[in-house]
Amino acid sequence: MSYILIIGARSDIAKATAREYAKHGYDLYLAARNANELEEFANDVMVRSQRVVKTIELDILNYDSHPSFYEQFEESPLGVICAVGYLGEQSKSQTDFNEAKQIINTNYTGVVSLLNNIANDFEKRKSGFIVGISSVAGDRGRKSNYIYGSAKAALTAYLSGLRNRLYASQVHVMTVKPGFVATKMTKDMDLPEKLTAQPREVAEAIYKAQQKNKSILYTKWMWRWIMLIIRNIPEWKFKGMSI
Amino acid sequence: MSLLSWGKYPKIKNTVFRFEKEEILKPIIKTYRSIIPYGNGRSYGDSALSDIVIHMRPHDYFINFDEQKGLLHVQSGVLLSEILESFVPRGWFLKITPGTKLITVGGAIASDVHGKNHHVEGCFSECVQEFEIMLADGQVTTCSKESTPELFKATCGGMGLTGIILNAKIYLKKINSQFIDQTTIKTKNLKETFDAFEEYKKSPYSVAWIDCLAKGNNIGRCLLMVGDFRDDGQLDYSHQSNLSVPFDFPSITLNSWCVRSFNWLYYKKVKQRVSKQKVDIDTFFYPLDAIQHWNRIYGKKGFTQYQCILPKESSYEGLKEILEIISDSGKGSFLAVLKLYGKANDNYLSFPMEGYSLALDFKMDKGLFELLDKLDKIVLQYTGRIYLTKDVRVNKETFEQGYPQIETFRQYRKDHNMDKKFQSLQSQRVEI
Ligand SMILES: Cc1cc2nc3c(=O)[nH]c(=O)nc-3n(C[C@H](O)[C@H](O)[C@H](O)COP(=O)(O)OP(=O)(O)OC[C@H]3O[C@@H](n4cnc5c(N)ncnc54)[C@H](O)[C@@H]3O)c2cc1C
Ligand SMILES: NC(=O)c1ccc[n+]([C@@H]2O[C@H](COP(=O)([O-])OP(=O)(O)OC[C@H]3O[C@@H](n4cnc5c(N)ncnc54)[C@H](OP(=O)(O)O)[C@@H]3O)[C@@H](O)[C@H]2O)c1
Numbered sequence: 001m002s003y004i005l006i007i008g009a010r011s012d013i014a015k016a017t018a019r020e021y022a023k024h025g026y027d028l029y030l031a032a033r034n035a036n037e038l039e040e041f042a043n044d045v046m047v048r049s050q051r052v053v054k055t056i057e058l059d060i061l062n063y064d065s066h067p068s069f070y071e072q073f074e075e076s077p078l079g080v081i082c083a084v085g086y087l088g089e090q091s092k093s094q095t096d097f098n099e100a101k102q103i104i105n106t107n108y109t110g111v112v113s114l115l116n117n118i119a120n121d122f123e124k125r126k127s128g129f130i131v132g133i134s135s136v137a138g139d140r141g142r143k144s145n146y147i148y149g150s151a152k153a154a155l156t157a158y159l160s161g162l163r164n165r166l167y168a169s170q171v172h173v174m175t176v177k178p179g180f181v182a183t184k185m186t187k188d189m190d191l192p193e194k195l196t197a198q199p200r201e202v203a204e205a206i207y208k209a210q211q212k213n214k215s216i217l218y219t220k221w222m223w224r225w226i227m228l229i230i231r232n233i234p235e236w237k238f239k240g241m242s243i
Numbered sequence: 244m245s246l247l248s249w250g251k252y253p254k255i256k257n258t259v260f261r262f263e264k265e266e267i268l269k270p271i272i273k274t275y276r277s278i279i280p281y282g283n284g285r286s287y288g289d290s291a292l293s294d295i296v297i298h299m300r301p302h303d304y305f306i307n308f309d310e311q312k313g314l315l316h317v318q319s320g321v322l323l324s325e326i327l328e329s330f331v332p333r334g335w336f337l338k339i340t341p342g343t344k345l346i347t348v349g350g351a352i353a354s355d356v357h358g359k360n361h362h363v364e365g366c367f368s369e370c371v372q373e374f375e376i377m378l379a380d381g382q383v384t385t386c387s388k389e390s391t392p393e394l395f396k397a398t399c400g401g402m403g404l405t406g407i408i409l410n411a412k413i414y415l416k417k418i419n420s421q422f423i424d425q426t427t428i429k430t431k432n433l434k435e436t437f438d439a440f441e442e443y444k445k446s447p448y449s450v451a452w453i454d455c456l457a458k459g460n461n462i463g464r465c466l467l468m469v470g471d472f473r474d475d476g477q478l479d480y481s482h483q484s485n486l487s488v489p490f491d492f493p494s495i496t497l498n499s500w501c502v503r504s505f506n507w508l509y510y511k512k513v514k515q516r517v518s519k520q521k522v523d524i525d526t527f528f529y530p531l532d533a534i535q536h537w538n539r540i541y542g543k544k545g546f547t548q549y550q551c552i553l554p555k556e557s558s559y560e561g562l563k564e565i566l567e568i569i570s571d572s573g574k575g576s577f578l579a580v581l582k583l584y585g586k587a588n589d590n591y592l593s594f595p596m597e598g599y600s601l602a603l604d605f606k607m608d609k610g611l612f613e614l615l616d617k618l619d620k621i622v623l624q625y626t627g628r629i630y631l632t633k634d635v636r637v638n639k640e641t642f643e644q645g646y647p648q649i650e651t652f653r654q655y656r657k658d659h660n661m662d663k664k665f666q667s668l669q670s671q672r673v674e675i
Contacts, residue, residue: 023328
């Protein structure tokens with residue numbers, strides 16, 4: 001068993017993670033919508049690392065397809081890393097419920113639907129790992145992105161519960177909480193250089209932490225402390241703040 | 244977002260387009276003027292800065308490797324470090340590499356970079372079989388030395404002024420170890436340094452670190468490092484997260500006292516005249532890459548590097564004069580590199596010629612440009628030239644006299660409508 005399944009593989013973080021795992025000798029299943037557009041990338045990983053890389057079509061919002069999606073693997077994956085996400089537009093999501101729904105379903109509902117299938121199988125076979133990419137935005141709701149933040153908060157709680165449940169079956173679940181990362185999701189934002197990670201840094205941190213069975217990974221590391229402070233601001237004060 | 248070069252000077256606002264796809268790039272090239280490609284920003288000055296910057300680093304896929312020929316096909320934003328990570332463990336190394344591995348393949352071609360083995364292997368263009376480039380009209384064409392020699396000679400060393408290199412096929416070389424047998428020769432003055440270079444001319448890799456603050460009879464004393472790959476089959480090589488300079492140092496930390504003691508320590512550490520070491524690839528080729536963001540030690544104002552080359556016959560006198568002036572000014576840095584080069588190639592703007600080159604860093608400071616103008620005069624007097632990829636201030640006359648093929652290059656750009664389309668602050672300054 002040598003395959004790692006990466007969900008949302010066209011994400012910049014996912015791509016860097018794919019290269020990182022391939023470099024360490026793993027083969028890859030890369031799942032994404034419009035998977036055909038991943039062919040060049042799959043080839044990149046193969047040329048770089050001489051591993052087997054397969055691409056598979058997956059829409060995280062197409063819940064009905066999830067059971068058959070997971071059944072198609074000849075060799076079931078050793079572990080799964082889920083990077084799908086949708087930041088959306090906060091202001092739009094306040095007035096247009098379709099936008100809110102897409103944010104919630106992409107970051108949460110869809111992930112639950114898919115990971116449930118995988119978790120049940122890993123639990124049965126008593127092995128495997130699940131890495132879910134959530135966000136520091138889920139640590140506290142802020143006016144600038146609380147629809148996204150609340151979906152990520154739900155995902156964080158889901159992963160925590162899953163970790164608790166699967167502990168007995170030696171299946172390890174890790175929650176990744178990136179701060180700012182320079183990816184296509186954030187390409188139009190002016191991010192503070194020192195707090196912003198490159199996708200490759202995130203990927204290296206994920207690989208290292210996953211190999212050590214860490215439960216929660218903040219990346220860059222200082223986000224653990226930044227969020228500790230932000231979480232501890234009393235609500236009466238927080239409600240008047242703009243951060 | 245604005246992009247800076249390695250020297251963090253000048254700081255300008257520009258419009259940055261991150262490369263996504265050829266189809267997206269094409270209309271951008273057709274619409275705008277004063278466009279310049281940007282790789283990984285390791286050029287020191289203003290070669291990669293302009294109003295409109297095309298950020299090529301995201302264009303970073305490996306395309307193919309032909310094991311038989313040792314021919315690697317990659318997109319132009321791939322870093323040399325990424326090539327090493329994948330290929331050193333498989334027994335391959337770059338034929339030509341500069342003193343940092345954190346540059347893109349596109350940047351390597353555009354500056355026609357060279358390494359410690361210039362005297363035997365030449366510039367980066369020697370390992371380039373062909374590349375694809377998007378020209379001023381948005382068309383993509385394949386270029387090689389054989390099929391389109393003019394475009395090849397204009398683009399290799401052409402500082403991004405002929406178009407956007409999209410991908411390239413480059414030859415790698417076989418190695419059988421990730422270790423190098425290094426010999427360090429300690430010399431007492433410039434004369435001894437030159438003699439040592441001659442003595443070790445056969446060594447495939449060589450470079451000298453000069454203590455440029457030494458005074459009087461000690462001027463030009465150095466540690467010359469020469470070496471070649473071992474043959475022990477040890478090829479494990481992996482990317483390491485490095486130390487980092489976390490913020491811009493306040494300017495006072497780098498006063499001349501600090502620099503002087505650093506120089507002195509470095510030089511004193513080596514006791515014997517000739518000593519031998521076994522070192523790994525990163526230590527031998529890329530010592531500065533071990534500290535991320537080391538450019539921050541020069542503080543907010545930034546810094547520049549002065550790199551000149553003089554023809555071999557006159558190198559000794561010329562460099563002696565230059566080193567004396569630097570020594571008197573007290574402005575030199577802890578990094579001064581001296582190297583013997585092999586024959587020049589026939590690319591229009593490649594820097595190397597047969598002779599000695601000196602490179603050293605200077606913090607941005609009052610009086611600096613006057614000092615460098617003085618050095619320029621000596622360089623011209625000895626018919627040398629300045630390396631564009633390090634430069635941020637050279638004037639048109641000095642530049643032109645150093646590059647006899649400049650008119651050919653200018654004409655080529657005009658003929659192909661590149662002159663208005665592709666421009667950097669540097670090309671505007673020296674009017675190329
Ligand atoms: C520590 C250090 C050591 C160095 N040692 C050496 C050395 O030993 N020898 C040496 O020769 N150089 C050396 N350099 C200089 C460096 O190798 C060159 O400046 C190189 O061109 C930087 O590449 P880059 O990818 O960072 O490109 P940038 O700095 O972003 O751009 C450099 C030039 O390349 C052009 N360019 C970039 N990408 C493309 C593209 N896709 N298509 C067309 N043009 C493009 C730009 O327009 C610009 O003119 C050193 C630099 C540092 C910081
Ligand atoms: N960048 C940051 O600052 C940051 C910070 C904290 C957390 N995160 C999280 O990190 C993860 C990776 O994000 P990223 O920064 O790498 O951004 P990204 O490149 O935009 O990645 C998001 C990915 O999710 C995929 N996706 C969206 N809807 C989908 C659907 N219905 N079905 C399948 N895939 C879908 C997208 O696919 P397409 O490529 O097809 O659009 C995209 O590849 C996300 O979960 C994100 O929330 C990012």
